[in-house]
Amino acid sequence: MNIYDASVPVFTHFLRSLSVILKKAEAHCAARKIDPAVILGARLYPDMFALTRQVQIASDAAKGAGARLAGIAVPSWPDEEKSFDELQARIAKTIAFLASLKPEQFADAETREIALKAGGRDLKFSGAAYLDTWAKPNFFFHVTTAYAILRHNGIELGKPDFLAGGQ
């Protein structure tokens, strides 16, 4: 195992799943004449993030991990998506960013120190611990919560949509 294979292709696979899940949600809105804004703003509890924000954070988790493990600055993207099309573009941009990273950039990433701020705290990890106990769990948390919001709102999805990587 190497940390490139454990990160870039995995994030890409599940971003593709997320893309398919959102396409099904958009089609559901069109078929039932549901205002897409209703679904994009849906949340499981008043103080949880809505669907759009779940997708943005999943994107952030993937690009943050890719950049930090490659040893480059994390790109900063505004969170301005307001439609399914714009969320699809955000996902595509995230996948393209990951595709721009070269395995060689990850050569010392397993042991390189990764420092970040979260919730006002300074966190430090080895690259491997960052990926396995922070970046990927966060990523899957938000992809799964997006899925859960959609299922809760009646969109017909199944586990294969989550697992299949858009295949």
Added chain:
Amino acid sequence: MNIYDASVPVFTHFLRSLSVILKKAEAHCAARKIDPAVILGARLYPDMFALTRQVQIASDAAKGAGARLAGIAVPSWPDEEKSFDELQARIAKTIAFLASLKPEQFADAETREIALKAGGRDLKFSGAAYLDTWAKPNFFFHVTTAYAILRHNGIELGKPDFLAGGQ
């Protein structure tokens, strides 16, 4: 990175998080005089699994991955939990099973073929692909869905409960 470090300690960490999350749910039930069975049977949509089943499947994903990557038979445990205490025991049993596995058993696991049946299909993976695109995503999917069910029912949890590994 090696596949033992990317699997056993990661599953253990997030099983401990799941344990803490369920303890908070149980305390919430006691404080509000909610029948625990209501929360244990809660689900986000009629054809989704209830909380108890989410925990059982998270346990199955962890023990299945540990066993398959160690090259031993996957232990079969009945899904009979009916209380928070029994779910805690299931989680503890899963953690103990993972702790019984030795890193040496994972020596050839990255490239060893892992075959399993899912949804009536025969699936084959390398150990690394099995862990990264099947076992861990499934595990995080069910831990996160358990969290989402509880948040949706008003239990006060935060992302740190998910990330902290019981610390």
